[in-house]
Amino acid sequence: MFWRVSIGIAAAQLSYRRRQTIVSTLGVALGVGFFVATSALMSGSEQDMVRRLLDNAPHITIKDEFRAAAPQPVFMAFPEGAVTLSSTKPREYLRGIKNHGAKVEELSQQPGVIAEAALMGQAIVRYASKDASAGIAGIDPEKERFLTTIEDNMREGSLMRLKTSSQGMVIGRGMATRLGLGMDDLATVVSPTGLVRRMKVVGIFRTGNLLLDEGQAYMLIKDAQVLLDKPFIANRIRIKIADPDIAEDIAAQLEARWGYRTESWQEVNRDFLGLFVIRNVITYSIVGAIMAVASFGIFNIISTIVMEKRRDIAILMSMGFRAADIQWIFLVQGVFVGLIGMVLGWGIGLVLLQMLGSVEINVPGLMDTQRLPLAIGFFQFGIGGLFAVSSAVAAAWFPARKAAQVRPVDIIRGAT
């Protein structure tokens, strides 16, 4: 019952000071609006970035390497012994992943998993007396389609033509331009071991990533095995899984089981992911600053009301209102300003998002027009609202406590 009385008095006092109330409410609303917009932009670009990372590369890559050099047998034989060995050389082992066929087979049986054995290496592509060094990726086109976005970025030809033409390869637009290569031209490919083969360009892609566009050539894994003189060998197993978020755990399991260095996309892109944390900290501190300014506004209006209303507070107390009732009256005013600011701020945020969403960006060198990546979710609206209401309550707290400390007799004695 008395709740309603406090709320009624709070509402009446705020609406009596309409202009001040509107100004401080707008302060909160702008804070919430900008938070919603910036955080949608921030997490949108984060998601966009992560999506690119995920699409352009496998989630997990098993390499034919080990994280640590194998321990020397003498250390294993005498773990407690005072043994020193100097000038040891790691044991040479046959490069390549053992039994990759069986491993790929086993991985592919898991639901949602695509696994591909690949052979990576280096070679030189030569055409019309010009050279370009190229990373060679021996792949399986059927699976590569799902592992990376190369197929989507084909400008001429297709990845699938590797299967139908003999000695075919797919190169990037950058390399093609540098060497003057066109579709169906025959280029010479020279391997580090000196093998020379003539291969036909059956596709040209363009990803926008210079490293790939200028320095990567795709071919069938069996062609790569011949070229690099590594028959039946694969040195990568590339895996895509249904839920990329658990890639790190799965990679650790696979590494523990097979011993080969197994990298998840998170491990490879650790620096990027760290960057996102920093960006989020920046966003939240800016919004925190806006909210702090807004709460000074609220503090101001409620302090003013408390100062002006000392007589009314005194009379309410003499009537029998308790100190706590008085404190509620002013806290409720803060909550009102916060809540109204929150709702208005959501509106402002939606308008800002509309505007941001209609911005078109033309990146030179990219053909299709880009739009700002926006991730609009309840989360931002919720956090923004929480920010607004809590800063409003915090701002109202101090004047409200001051109001509750008024001693009615001091005011009334002074007034008469």
Next chain:
Amino acid sequence: MNATAGEVPVIELRGVTRILQEAVPVTLVRDIDLSIRRGEFVSVTGPSGSGKSSLLYLLGLLDLPTKGHVFIDGEDTSGYSVDKLAEVRLAKLGFVFQFHFLLPEFTVLHNVTLPMQRLGRLDDDEIHARGMALLKDFEIDDQAKKRPDQLSGGQRQRVAVARALANDPAVILADEPTGNLDMRNSEIVQGIFADLAAKQGRTVIAVTHDKDFADAAPRNVHLVDGRIDSDTRR
């Protein structure tokens, strides 16, 4: 006076002294013993600075004595918490001050119903009906929807009296209720206070400068320098 000798006084002060702890301590009232029975109409007079208002605040539990005890309905209020004191004020006491102290944001009717809403003993309809009835008693029910600043001084003071009566208190404490009014309005308000005591059987304690008002009360307490100089009944 229909009170019997054995009846518990509605308010009683025993040895009450109030000293303001300023740089130089100021004694507002000293060694006051005063007993007021149910239904009495008491006027408190005295020169400026004699402690009339201070005495009223002590009687009304707005101020606490530095020494001595205040009894309400025979109960010592010395140990009461601030909240408990507020509760007693809400249910048992009604104040009227020299200035009307109405809340400017609220209508006349809402000003009168606020104490009832705080007490929460009646439902909304009953509160509304009682508010209107109180305004009607003072012939200002036609002003119910107006705001206080649209009323004349006399009307405002009548609203303040109606508000003091909202929770049907046993005691009405008034501090110069006619101090700010012209002759005609003074007489009206004076009449209202006389009726509250005589017809409704409420205890009325009024501080006043107005000799007519003081004379209209059957009992007069005269203060000089914070002490009771005379306590006369007629």
